[in-house]
Amino acid sequence: MTKFMQSTRKKMETHGVTKTAMVGGLACQRNSFLFDGFKTVVVSCEPKKDKKGKAEGYDIELQDTILFPEGGGQPSDSGLLRIVKGNGDSSTINKSVQVPHISRSGLHAKHHVKEPIEPGTTVEIVVDAVKRMGYMQQHTGQHLLSAIIERKYQLKTISWSMGGLITEKKSTLEPNDYFNYIEINRKLTEGQITEISDEINQFITKSPQEITVVERISSGVDEVDTSKIPDDYDLSKGILRTIQIGVIDSNPCCGTHLESTSQIGSILILPNQTTVRGSNSKVYFMCGKRVADYANSANKTLSNSKSLLSCSESQVPEKIEMQGKKLQQSNKREQYWIKKLAHIASEELRSSLKASGKRRAYFMEEEFGTLELLLQIFKGISTHLNGEFEAYEIILCGYERQTNTGSLLILSESGEKISSLASKLGSMLQNLKGGGGKKGGKWQGKITSISNAELAALTDYLTHEFIAH
Numbered sequence: 115m116t117k118f119m120q121s122t123r124k125k126m127e128t129h130g131v132t133k134t135a136m137v138g139g140l141a142c143q144r145n146s147f148l149f150d151g152f153k154t155v156v157v158s159c160e161p162k163k164d165k166k167g168k169a170e171g172y173d174i175e176l177q178d179t180i181l182f183p184e185g186g187g188q189p190s191d192s193g194l195l196r197i198v199k200g201n202g203d204s205s206t207i208n209k210s211v212q213v214p215h216i217s218r219s220g221l222h223a224k225h226h227v228k229e230p231i232e233p234g235t236t237v238e239i240v241v242d243a244v245k246r247m248g249y250m251q252q253h254t255g256q257h258l259l260s261a262i263i264e265r266k267y268q269l270k271t272i273s274w275s276m277g278g279l280i281t282e283k284k285s286t287l288e289p290n291d292y293f294n295y296i297e298i299n300r301k302l303t304e305g306q307i308t309e310i311s312d313e314i315n316q317f318i319t320k321s322p323q324e325i326t327v328v329e330r331i332s333s334g335v336d337e338v339d340t341s342k343i344p345d346d347y348d349l350s351k352g353i354l355r356t357i358q359i360g361v362i363d364s365n366p367c368c369g370t371h372l373e374s375t376s377q378i379g380s381i382l383i384l385p386n387q388t389t390v391r392g393s394n395s396k397v398y399f400m401c402g403k404r405v406a407d408y409a410n411s412a413n414k415t416l417s418n419s420k421s422l423l424s425c426s427e428s429q430v431p432e433k434i435e436m437q438g439k440k441l442q443q444s445n446k447r448e449q450y451w452i453k454k455l456a457h458i459a460s461e462e463l464r465s466s467l468k469a470s471g472k473r474r475a476y477f478m479e480e481e482f483g484t485l486e487l488l489l490q491i492f493k494g495i496s497t498h499l500n501g502e503f504e505a506y507e508i509i510l511c512g513y514e515r516q517t518n519t520g521s522l523l524i525l526s527e528s529g530e531k532i533s534s535l536a537s538k539l540g541s542m543l544q545n546l547k548g549g550g551g552k553k554g555g556k557w558q559g560k561i562t563s564i565s566n567a568e569l570a571a572l573t574d575y576l577t578h579e580f581i582a583h
């Protein structure tokens with residue numbers, strides 16, 4: 115036991131802090147609308163280590179908490195612990211400690227922090243209320259959505275997942291990632307989605323239902339379905355919570371919930387679903403403020419598309435389709451001209467070779483010299499080379515001005531000649547990389563960037579050493 119731990123143990127005894135609220139009966143579970151000003155006492159503070167044994171901050175347990183630890187499909191809250199000096203007077207708060215995450219360990223809620231707070235210290239908790247409200251809207255919305263789908267179509271919710279959470283795997287989110295989903299055992303029709311949507315909106319606007327929580331000591335309760343309670347939650351000591359939405363639904367759940375279905379605010383259910391595990395279906399939805407946030411981001415994308423395409427909203431898909439067709443057409447046209455040009459260039463190279471005593475020739479294109487063009491020229495001339503010339507050296511060079519990149523082909527019957535030309539060109543062009551043609555044939559290279567001086571040197575070398583076509 116460390117000195118710090120010994121002193122903490124002593125302090126706890128002095129303050130008589132021995133009992134903590136267990137998960138199931140936490141203040142945040144009893145009243146989900148406590149966001150600020152809740153005072154409690156630090157019961158323990160233990161150094162925490164990661165999987166590799168490296169120190170990773172501290173785990174704090176409080177006498178009670180309004181910060182919800184993750185569970186029941188609801189993610190962890192985040193918030194602040196404000197250290198209260200002199201046990202109670204909030205005006206003497208001089209320091210706040212961030213709590214980015216709270217987890218459940220058996221019946222205990224552990225607050226993960228970067229710096230220690232001595233046990234016995236009074237703290238005032240502040241919850242990130244915007245985040246919590248968002249979670250409660252998604253979570254309560256899911257209860258209502260599942261209840262209505264089951265009531266209307268006898269389809270049970272197999273699983274659900276809340277979207278919009280940053281994870282180690284995904285550090286940035288797309289607007290689409292904010293959708294939650296429920297999995298049911300068949301696809302819903304577009305008409306059924308509309309019906310469900312309308313009914314939920316009735317419960318949001320016209321007939322709001324009160325949401326209540328029934329708390330029971332779980333031992334001896336056998337009429338409640340406990341299959342969804344985690345295995346490490348000790349039911350014999352814990353508290354069983356049942357969430358009731360008016361007369362519509364009753365379900366065991368440990369999460370934090372809204373007080374009325376009207377607070378769901380709004381719901382967006384997508385007609386497009388994903389088929390999973392055979393014929394099961396994932397139904398995507400989002401609730402509350404998220405709907406407006408999503409509408410805003412969708413509007414941004416749509417506005418940008420409208421201005422880029424110079425058209426109205428409804429014309430966007432049609433315009434994109436048209437652009438696609440145009441692109442296809444111009445690709446075809448480009449292919450045609452590349453083949454045509456390659457044919458002419460390879461014929462010219464043949465006559466240059468014939469006229470050259472050294473049997474050397476080159477081709478250079480300085481504007482749109484793509485590798486594709488060079489390969490087409492190679493294709494055109496390669497069928498003639500070995501039959502017409504015993505020895506030859508050809509350099510095909512393409513420069514693309516827009517991207518300042520280039521391609522190079524060296525053709526010869528001799529691997530030695532190719533190697534010597536490749537090293538000569540490599541000494542001129544710093545960013546040339548390539549290979550092939552060790553036994554003669556074709557060496558192919560790429561130039562990732564070219565300076566003006568390099569381009570001038572290359573042109574000078576080719577016009578002096580290789581006869582232009």
Ligand SMILES: [Zn+2]
Nearest residue numbers: 357367368369
């Ligand atoms: Zn719930």
